[in-house]
Amino acid sequence: MSSSPSPTKDFRVAIVGGGMCGLACAVGLARKGIRADVFEAAPKFDEVGAGVGLGPNALRALKGLGVLDAILARSEDAQQTARQMLYLSGIGAHEEVYDYNNSSVFTAADNGIGIYRPVFLDAVLPLLPDSTATHFNKRCTSISTTASGSQCIRFADGTTHEADLVIGADGIKSTSRNAVVDADKKKLQFTNTVAYRGLVPMDTLRQEGVTTPLNTRLCSFIGIDKHLITFPIKSGKIVNIVAFATDNSVPVGSVEVTGPWVEAVPQQELLDRFDGWGHDVQAMLKHLKSPSKWSIHALTPLDTFVRGKIALVGDAAHAMTPHLGSGVGQGFEDVFLLCELLGHPSTNLSNLEAVLKAYDTIRQPRANMVLERSFRAGAIYESFGKPGYSTGNEMEGHLAGQWEPIWRHDLDGDVVEAVASLKEQGSFPAVTD
């Protein structure tokens, strides 16, 4: 149990969804003296047994939320691994196409880490204080505003809960999004890309004669309509593998996935997809014995993440393709700014709507910028070999500089800017910090 301060604010928050963003938010709010309830649809908090890459911006947000040290303490990746990408040809002898390490502007501060997702839960759950109530098997079905101005959350089991403010952290298939954005203003669509995921021990790959430095580098094997990303977790002992394949014969948005978005598939499907790719790729795929296939969906950018006293964070707000490994990092940036603003001494029940608007003004354009860059990155990776994308020089022209605006963003500057705007418009007194 953590030593968060006793709740001091005059408003109560409900967080819908206890994934990485919802839980980071719960800890961040508790540290600011704000009472919160977390409502999770599943019977327990859970994370898929896969890795997740966290860029330097994500690490700074987690530090600001007070959870980074706990994550690093539980992760064998406390020694930051070099996060910058080495691009290699997927076919032939995997010749180097472009090394982000050699970018003229790259600095050590641009490093990130890869962690095993369940480590996040191990680290964060003990930080939740008694004042944060967690409720399971609570699937939100709708949120409405009562006559008194509070938010009423309805659940699939027929129960309801009232709070002064709701944070929708219920992921890509968010229900809370329905309370914030009208149906004609939001589109969640299949990107025509599927991703096969799995973990393989580095020793196994060495025995297969793999020579690519998968234990120390973030690698992207690129080629036409397909690419495969790897990064080391558990101090390089395990390689996290995500193999992407895209059907570019039809426009994005024209295909609807009617079955499950995540399913176990026979290994042969994966091997067939990457038939003809180079040795190290084949060696990795050979050891993905029971791969899961993810139909990658993404939102078209939302106009807003906020309505009244409901704010969206994480994939609920900006579900994006994973091609820049930045989805949850943007969620952590959302949560960091939101916690800083809600915990500000001048925030109280009377100015919550203005505070959420200030959050939206900063977060909506930035997260949507990352969403659009991620989509573009996937298209570039899967064009290697096409005219204009065939050589290292051509690829460098497309790839260089794609991460710096994401990695180097000034998160504290966001807080300063939001507080200044709240003072300027009279929602915060001009004289306090």
Ligand SMILES: Cc1cc2nc3c(=O)[nH]c(=O)nc-3n(C[C@H](O)[C@H](O)[C@H](O)COP(=O)(O)OP(=O)(O)OC[C@H]3O[C@@H](n4cnc5c(N)ncnc54)[C@H](O)[C@@H]3O)c2cc1C
């Ligand atoms: C293949 C792949 C690789 C990725 N790699 C990376 C990466 O390397 N780096 C990165 O930054 N991002 C990556 N991402 C994206 C990242 O996984 C997501 O951005 C992140 O998980 C979003 O977190 P979240 O908390 O917003 O949502 P989620 O993790 O989806 O959590 C939502 C929670 O809400 C609960 N819930 C859902 N509906 C309801 C409801 N109606 N009521 C109550 N609870 C509900 C769910 O059970 C869940 O616990 C990747 C994604 C994919 C698909």
